[in-house]
Amino acid sequence: MTSVAPVELDPLLIGRRLRHVRSESGRTLGDVAGEVGMSASALSLIENGKREPKLSVLSALASALGTSVQDLLTSTPPTRRAALEIKLERAQRRDSYQALGIPAVKIGPRLPMEALEALVGMHEAMAAAQAERAATPEQARRANAELRLKMRAADNYFGEIEAEAGRLLGAINHPGGPISRAAVDRLAGHLGFRLVHTSDLPASTRTVTDLHHKRIYLPQPEAGQHDSRSLALQALGHLVLDHQVPADYAEFLSQRVEINYFAAALLMPESETVAALRTAMKDKDIAIEDLRDAWAVSYETAAHRFTNLATKHLGIHVHFMRIAQSGVIYKAYENDGVIFPSDATGAIEGQRVCRAWTARRVFEQPDLSQAFQAYTDTRSGTYWCTAVVDRTPDGLFSVNVGVPYQQVKWMRGRETTHRAVSRCPDPSCCTQPPPDLAGRWQGQSWPSARVHSHLLAAMPPGVFPGVDDTEIYQFLDRHAPTD
Template identity: 80%
Template sequence: MSTTSSPAREGRLTRPRRETAPESKGSAAPDALTIGRRLRHVRTEAGRTLGDVAEQVGMSPSALSLIETGKREPRLSVLTALAETLDTPLADLLTTAPPTRRASLEIRLERAQRAESYQQLGLPAVKIGPRLPMEALEALVGMHEAMAAVQAERAATPEHARLANAELRERMRAADNYFGEIEDAAGELLAAIKHPGGPISRASVDRLAGHLGYQLVHISDLPGSTRTVTDMRNKRVYLPQPEAGQHDSRSLALQALGHLVLGHEVPESYADFLSQRVEINYFAAALLIPERDAVAQLQQAKKDKDIAIEDLRDAFAVSYETAAHRFTNLATHHLGIPVHFMRISRDGVIYKAYENDGVNFPTDASGAIEGQRVCREWTARQVFLQPDLSQAYQQYTDTRTGTYWCTAVVDRTHDGLFAVNVGVRYQDVKWMRGRETTSRSKSRCPDPGCCAEPPAALSHRWEGQAWPSARAHSHLLAAMPPGVFPGVDDTEVYDFLDRHAPA
């Protein structure tokens, strides 16, 4: 399998690359703006008026004007009639290239002024027409594109990060969190090393790296800003020395190899960086819990009405969170079960989340979930109230969008306690182990009276008499670190590679 860079293909999360010169390449099909400008160009070149052409095709001049300005997308039958009236081939109206340099500039200005970012400024739009001087048109387009470039290049703010996360989650939901191309890549690698099935060992990971031409090297002085470092010149992947409480080195190694196998290029934005992180996590999980073996186990468990995340965890020797993530990859595609997943802190703040079962996660104004606080009545928060935090906890929760059954476990980390939660709709609980639980709760969120506000009696006793010092979630407030790979110190990495490169 090739380890060189390649464009993102169907079934991947990576976003399409941006074109640096919008006028140099057309899209696969013309948009309404381009069609409109070409139509106006052909009409004026023929010396025809709006009223003349509109009357001949049986439409009003105002309707034709809307088509020429790109504000209305014409039906093919209308375009065919217009082409016949103007004595021009239909293909000339459907070409993706603007007819003139001025038309190209007008299209670019129109797109810039229609962009949501410009609309939010509340500024008036410049009227685009033949009376707008060419010099002014050039200057306006240049200004808009320069501002867009500055915005794209600056360090990502928490708002940009949350927006990128929200967009990424939409793409994951649209695919039911299943990406066949990544599954295929993982399957081909396992076949290449003749993996017999079941859990993948450290020795097998070493063989995978060797098959790709790389060597795994555990080292004690890995740069503090990195999880792994790949030396592409000398074909080495540097990993931290295994320590108590540290991430599974198999997963770290497979994630590093994932960048190579999936043909990742240097990320152009924080959104690209996030997409690549999700892809390599998926790739690592697809090797740690191979699709064929996992699906066979899950299908048998569904037949037995005994699906449990713990069984997936134990069968493949992975963490509960990895097993839960992998279940979300496979459950809808192979079992027909929509699901939701959460990782939250003890105080209820969402760190990771995914859903395609209609559960209503709390969101901010941008649609982002990360950083929001989930209802106290949800299973993911109720698990922290159990006397034995080592046991999984199941609960039914009535919400505004339906009743959900969830199972949650507490994950102890150096950063505190977190809950990992997997849930399904009430109609799908018949397949799950733990469905016999009698624990039930009701959530009225986002109604403030559910859990966002204290009970009236408690509030009456203490309102105005308490002044807590809040623990700020700085990771949600600070600007994202600048750089191609956010937060990584390039000098530190290059010094490290200099020290360890073979003589």
């Protein structure tokens, strides 16, 4: 049986066509609304594009006005003025405009046509200027945004990688539980490679693979066993997943996501992890800390793994963030409707999250060794989040996992009384300083900003971003065994 795609309604366009047809017929709001059994205010909301009408309501309105539903759903605005009004309404609804803190212009018949054209032209010029400012890092940022959409569409679950990880664990007869360093060595041997730790790995690399001599060079495991295992498994992931030299930055990013997923699927096997999660869900006691401890991985790996499996196997929608203490986003994922701050390209990396969000509030807690849970009311709904602080050589970061309020019943820590309200992108929420503070210091300070260039730059020259080929080849020369 052939399925029929649902009609996608455009409330603004429908509203303008509806108003045009009603005005042409010389009828009032109250007259038409009374005939179809609704209030004049409700019909006004529909005509202004602030309420999406049900098809049954649209059918009744079309009948009352002597037209067809198809005529009301046509994609062409009825007049040039209507087209301009729609453009201005959409522009004023964008986050980028709301963040400016400028009042929206009331759109109606009293707004002169010349003013309407000027305002639309101004918004289009602003959008073009924003796009031009983003042109330098555009490739990288757009690639990040597109990859995040792909991950969301898949609920961050990639079955082919799960299956490959399961096959490999079976090939080395892994008995279950945390995968040991010895097991990682056996896995490398199964694939025909040997793991070698060295202290002179090039600074621009995490690992280097010698495809000719079948060696994978890793840094000395000073950071901890699970970090060493993860790096080794990621390097093996390139081989198992048959990665080729990336053609562009988008492919490079996609490969990074895939090898991270591959490593996590081996460190925390799907069947065992899902079984543990289902038991915890039955007890309404899911906690990222339990996953971390059970499989001897980092909190971030456990949090990522939860996002891989929670929607597919438990029906729980989720978001994840890793942010710096300054609030700047380094990594993020969502399929639960939370709205991350973004730039004109749709990219979120390098944007600053609201001070009211749990991911930032965790830095204010007296004991940074404990997980912090809180509820946050946002423009897209209420979310419960749990966050921990990760101490790194580059400073403090927080790793945050959140779920919608409707699904918090499964999570440990849901009884928290910590709550906050985020009004972002309203500038008065947290981007503008309090008036009394601004009054004392505005014009009297000059900060020297730290630039997060690695988040903003487009793909550097060379096949692999930021890697010096000469340095790599010299390293391999030093370590290559004598044939």
